[in-house]
Amino acid sequence: MNRNKIWIGLLIGAALPFVGYAILLMVYDQLDAIGWTSRTGLSDNFRQRTLGVIAICLNLIPLNYFQRRRNFESVRGIAIMTVLYAIGWVLYFGKTIF
Numbered sequence: 712m713n714r715n716k717i718w719i720g721l722l723i724g725a726a727l728p729f730v731g732y733a734i735l736l737m738v739y740d741q742l743d744a745i746g747w748t749s750r751t752g753l754s755d756n757f758r759q760r761t762l763g764v765i766a767i768c769l770n771l772i773p774l775n776y777f778q779r780r781r782n783f784e785s786v787r788g789i790a791i792m793t794v795l796y797a798i799g800w801v802l803y804f805g806k807t808i809f
Contacts, residue, residue: 714777720788723773728796732766760804767796 739758742748750758770793777785 714780715782715784717784717788717791720777720785720790721792722788723785724770724789724792724796727769727773728766728792731769732762735762735765754807756804756807760800760808763800763804767793767800770796 739748739762770789774786774789774793777783777789
């Protein structure tokens with residue numbers, strides 16, 4: 712199967728941060744339920760901002776995978792989605808961090 716298609720990169724680049732954010736949020740909620748985390752001393756949306764950045768950075772894993780296999784069209788798709796997610800993150804959280 713030829714994985715060197717831009718639409719494959721776009722699909723992976725869109726799905727991985729979305730699914731990763733959901734998983735990270737569930738893990739963090741479980742840690743909060745058993746009392747291993749605390750919100751004292753943190754800003755109101757610190758958890759959302761941090762998990763969002765980590766979820767966006769999850770795109771580095773398939774990006775590196777496709778880069779090593781020289782599937783540059785897939786890399787291009789993942790990079791496009793990563794930039795779009797990063798722009799959305801800055802637009803959504805920009806007022807609270809700047």
